[in-house]
Amino acid sequence: MSKESDRGEKMKNIYEIQLIGVGGQGTVKASTIVGEAAMKKGLNVVMSEVHGMAQRGGAVVTELKIGEAHSPLIEEGAADLLISFEPTEALRSLNKVGRDSFVIVNSSPIVPFTVSLGISEYPELSSVFEELKAKINNLLVIDAQKIAKEAGNIISENMVLLGAAIATPEFPVDKDLVIQSMKENLPPKSIKTNLKAFESGFVKVKKGGKSIGI
């Protein structure tokens, strides 16, 4: 958590995570699980979440600060970790990360109706990843949809990405606390599938290190 990096000369005692996805992907749930796990560890944690009009179909952003922070909003370039549930949404959050931030991206795109109507454009996936690779040193691209499907339910995408996040170095909350928090926040009947998805995401990053994805 405390480190001196080229992102800021002064000591930083706060671990900052941004999660971004599309309404319905379980972004808020994944964030809450991390936040409660941090609380269990005895850490201070603040989080900002989205409710209201954007819940279905719109971009959903949550921000988490673990440590002695007052505001839940992350300064530009200051995020230690970005978890993007959708490729282009990672680009939308680019202003929050720095070269040394960890960026986890789900490789499955969600194309909104505006593209079918011809009023907006979805870029080529390869160019999205190229752009991210050029800017981010620690980029992890994960096919969370495929992994979730293998675990038993495509809905568990968010837990695949959460598992991947826990496996990154410097993540300030222990795995067992996150699992405990998952059990308290997810429906009992889906917990087995979710834990499986979570574990697969975790293993993927632990084994693949920095080079997975592209």
Next chain:
Amino acid sequence: MKVKEILTEKEGGKLFLLGNEAAVRGALEGGVSVVSTYPGTPSSEIGDAFYKIAREAGVYFEFSSNEKVALEVSTAAAAAGLRSFVFMKHVGLNVAADSFMSTVYTGVRGGMIVLSADDPSMYSSQNEQDNRIMARLAGIPLLEPSNPQEVKDLMKFGFELSEQFKIPVLMRTTTRISHMRGVVNLGSIIKGKEKGYFKKNPEQYVVMPTYSVKMRKKLMEKLDKIKEIANDSPLNKIIDKGGKTLGIVTSGSAYNYVMDVVSENNLKVKILKLTFSHPFPEKLVLDFINSVDNILVAEEVEPVMEKEVLAIIGKYNIKKKVYGKLDGTLPRIYEYNPDIISIGMTKIVDEELIKREKFSTKLPLPLRPPVLCPGCPHRATSFALKKAIKKLKLKEEDIIYSSDIGCYALAIQAPYKMADYCISMGSSIGIGCGFAKATNQKVISFIGDSTFFHAGVSPLINAVHNKDNILVVILDNRITGMTGGQTNPGVPVDGMGNPAPEVSIEKIVRGVGAGLVKTIDPVDLKKTEEIFKEALQFEGVAVVITKHPCAIITDAENRKKGISIKYTINQEECSRCLICVKNFTCPAIYIEKDGSVNINPLLCDGCGVCAQVCPKKAIEVKK
């Protein structure tokens, strides 16, 4: 965390609570008896939580028909000696304003808290009004929490203050506080009194001019006394970072951003956090001004405290610079964040602030505006109406679509483009009346079930009485949808989750005397189109009620029953005419890279309306 834990978690425990959930716990710890609201984001989750726990907590809770009624319910409860809590979004306080102003005059017996959830940056609102100004207009004490813990603690404090001075208390949150989650240390829950008793005292409770002139004087006396409390209150605190060149006066969310920027950059400043901010603690602020060289006021939306600070500086003839919104150091509009505070501070401090490399992309990013959900009955209504208009060869540019506050306003998006005017709850019909008189254009007013109960009935009476020529479409989706799905007087359940009489919209409309009244399930596109054709040709007030449950309800019911119907496109039959994509536009239907049209099974809710839209009958149930 499960919502129930707001009630069941013991004293000494801690929960990771949303600001809105913390308000619920705070009300319970403060011994609340009566709670009322009309749903409005960013305050909605307070009601959602009470809906789930009120019965078990032994608290009375209702979704009132509008904010004014909600305020009156809580006002009367407080007059009867009970502790009451009414909450709403910032513009809801406009609806409640008439009774709100008078309640501050009459005062209360039991503690009463009015919570206004302001929405800087207008994430889900029509304006950015700062209700700290409402506090000054009404002459009501104001509390401004900065995080969920403070929201919770201030509820209890607010009840006590309210009872001590027999005056309601206003709490102002903002979206970033309402929807901020944080660790909250819990206190013990006190069971409120079940019933109160109203002791007659017309001199206190009847605002006839003879009495209100006395009330006005009494209110000013109360405020003078409360100001003394605010001056000495531990809620208003100084954080000394070891310097006197700059003193920062701040409150609410802005305080959080100031603290983070100051800590990270190790700035030697002095901060005055005002939590009990009206009546403005003049003596405290004067002492603070005298203890520093220059002052920065950091507050969200209007320069309210800044003007108070300037007034003190003028009153005591002090020569010091005040930075803030008025001199452009900080912006006057929109929500703040750490970056905005940092940029503002850079202009006035000598130290170099941390600057980070900032990335951006030049790639085009797909637009993701909020849309009508897959399976939303409003899409069927809009599609059928559009078709009827086309069949009657009415010119689109001559039609005025007067819309309202609700999901159906999302039909403003292409391809429907059915929102030309929309200003406030219930305005669609009143605005329709005006256009009907001022033009010869065809006027169509859209209003939802909940919005109709809220403020739609009286303008409908107006339309009938003044012989207006308008078509009113009441989109009855059996829920208050846009705020996440709360009950309203049109459904057979009340805010406690108990069975309740279902108020019939059709009977109201008939009772008012509308010329043509039709109720139809819009999912039947053909019939709906026929009814719209008739209604569009009707001279006078025509009302069409399109009645079908919100997709959020049907999806949840289907999940419970284990029903999962998905539609698919038979590629052999599909002619790629794209009517389903371009004219109907359900988010589940998309064009594949190879040009074929497909339905995303993850998004499809199985409503089947698209199957009626397809001229080739290529859309069928997936086997």
